[in-house]
Amino acid sequence: MLVLFSMKNCFKLLSNHKVPTAGFKNTVKNGLILQSVSNDVYQNLAVEDWIHDHMNLEGKPILFFWRNSPSVVIGRHQNPWQECNLNLMREEGIKLARRRSGGGTVYHDMGNINLTFFTTKKKYDRMENMKLVVRAMNAVQPQLDVRATKRFDLLLDGQFKISGTASKIGRTTAYHHCTLLCSTDGTFLSSLLKSPYQGIKSNATASIPSVVKNLLEKDPTLTCEVLVNAIAAEYAAYHQIDNHINLINPTDETLFPGINSKAKELQTWEWIYGKTPKFSINTSFNILYEQSHLEIKVFIDIKNGRIEICNIEAPNHWLPLEICNKLNSSFIGSKFCPIETNMLTSILLRTCPEDRKLHSKWNILCENIKGIM
């Protein structure tokens, strides 16, 4: 029941700065159900931002369905180094995004449905939304044991988490979004959401790991499409609106003026990594060099994703102190990022005395340092 039609008029009527509600005949209860045609996590997050910033949701709540290609999404105030395995993500080409709502880290792929409930600040009610989802699922499968917890998660059979929740409250509007695990790659999920980085001390919001399960494993009839339709039907019934799922293209500037710049902002390093709350790393690693083991101690303080204080201590006999200090001082102010570190160190090598041994030591040290980024 997917109807693709021009959304222009609809949005104009709902937008703040256009003529409001003049054309809407049905004044009792209104609302919209949207589904994104894009699988790009940044574009979909940008749609959420756009609706949150630009639409007047007075009496017109919106439900938005979206699915993403494999990505990890962290909460607004989280620390990606603490939450996920960045090295694995870089190898596998998994995108990292930071959303604007709070909460914990989730893994998205095409087997995971995301639902966003947009309402005014006054009508913000998370429990109501979760109950709606539960009703929708029970309508499809009455025997399904799905319950909403106090933390607004959904538990299957009382123990498996199938949905996590987060929300954002602004001045006049608010949104509450949640995930729904249909057929996600579970093993991949657990390996990605496990951080290998040691020694991180941070006040960032930490995720609470839970045992998850796919709905499809429980019941093969519960595919993503079935669930989307069921939830849309329940929403339409609840808000007394037409059960039409409107497809939207998040890159359409005529529908969403300014959305592409929002999507771009979500992809910048400054947003994804730079918004990490201040944290420090206190760790050490061992290097094997010519049959001897050396311990390198690392103390780094990072603020806004950039290194503020850097103290890499290598044994004095192995690497002279002034070279170490040079390395430390050059890192200050640079991004805590392996790419930048790579370039930095190779450029610095040019200004070092020409010594093959020294260069190889330097290279080994830097490769290891990159490993903790």
Add this chain to the structure above:
Amino acid sequence: MLEQYAESRLTFFHYGADTWEGSWLDCRTVPSLGLIGRLLATLSEPAETRYTWDSLLLAVSDQPIQHRPQFRCAAWEARQLVRRTWGRDAGRLICVRYFQTCTNVYVLKPKCVCVFGYPSLKYSHPHSLLKTTAALCGQIVQFKLSDIGEGIREVTVKEWFVKEGDTVSQFDSICEVQSDKASVTITSRYDGIIKKLYYNLDDIAYVGKPLVDIETEALKDSEEDVVETPAVSHDEHTHQEIKGQKTLATPAVRRLAMENNIKLSEVVGSGKDGRILKEDILNYLEKQTGAILPPSPKAEIVPPPPKPKDRTIPIPISKPLVFTGKDKTEPVKGFQKAMVKTMSAALKIPHFGYCDEVDLTELVKLREELKPIAFARGIKLSFMPFFLKAASLGLLQFPILNASVDENCQNITYKASHNIGIAMDTEQGLIVPNVKNVQICSLFEIASELNRLQKLGSVGQLSTTDLTGGTFTLSNIGSIGGTYAKAVILPPEVAIGALGSIKALPRFNQKGEVYKAQIMNVSWSADHRIIDGATMSRFSNLWKSYLENPAFMLLDLK
């Protein structure tokens, strides 16, 4: 009775008894002026409100009206003093007002303090609110954390978007708080200056308790803090919006301007964000030869246009355009800092340049033939593999160009491998990965290696090995544009070549006929301490000959 003080601060006193006891009024001084007044009151409490004031005269009493004559007396005395010190005109500017404070204390306050050229009043005590009919200053408002919904009583402050002293407008974001998976953006309800932040990062903030203190700039007549209707503010500011630019000024300044018949748009503000301060008005006044002009009541308050929605562009008055852009300074850090170090080291090398022109007509034809074959093998073939191979063949004849000198130029090391670097422009900046051992690679192998480096370079995944160990560099700046360049040698190398873009130009052939030639310019730079012009020239000629007649390469190919 009234003496001159060098410097002091205004102190507020309570008047307790019948007598006016002598405590000298503390007042600010202007550099060469001293101002005096006398506060006739007795100190009743030790820790009093302290105000720094740019005017003076405060006589305070908590006795009601019957003591007013004494106030007048004090005011008269002050006015006399001012007149004596600065002349009649200044004295005229002083007048007194009576106010009733919240705590039933009368305050006597002169109106115009602008004489003394100080910035406007700074409140240090937020709670002693003087309900004045004309405020010379803003009012400190406590902005409390409003109800977030769902019965949430406490939240964690996660990020501040403002700091003390920042100016905020209504609806600007102040901070981000988090509560149980909900992230909430708190926006300001007022325009003003942030005076105090009540919480640090990661503190728990409580709903209903103060979050920040804001000093509101202007008390609107109705003292409403939410101005929803744009029409109202438009009227208030019409006489400043002549050029569509809103001028910032406190109500006292605006009144002063109005009374002196000054258009605020004509005054250049010297305060923050172009804010017009009292001294700006005074300076403007000084420039006018006469004294205070006869006030023409509604001259500068342009009434709202009679036509309903007439937003036509107002006729621009010929004034110099004011550019309000500001310089932005930020520290050089990270990658840029490293470049600074490298380039500073590079410039210690005495460079010399040598430029030449290469006719690539034959090479262009050859590449067109070879491109599809390389593509069939999955490789994009550009001109760079040819340039690299030709350079390597040239380096075999002139090994000094593939050398390296130590810091004091005491030893030259002739490098065996030709690791030729390619300058690459990425998001992060300039990086120079190199192709290892070009001397033993075929053209195809060089091409595939270049493809690999380019792909890794675009995603920033080049390894340290790729980025170090270079012995010679070619920079294809021509791919972006340009003809000639003066490249900087990257230490520890001793030579570098910059390739311009390939242009179609008319040239003469052997027979003297004009033909269309594909011309590229190359600019070499070399370390003159160990390389001389002749060597560079011969190398360049050799390299050129290989490229102009690609068949020659076959003779020397290894």
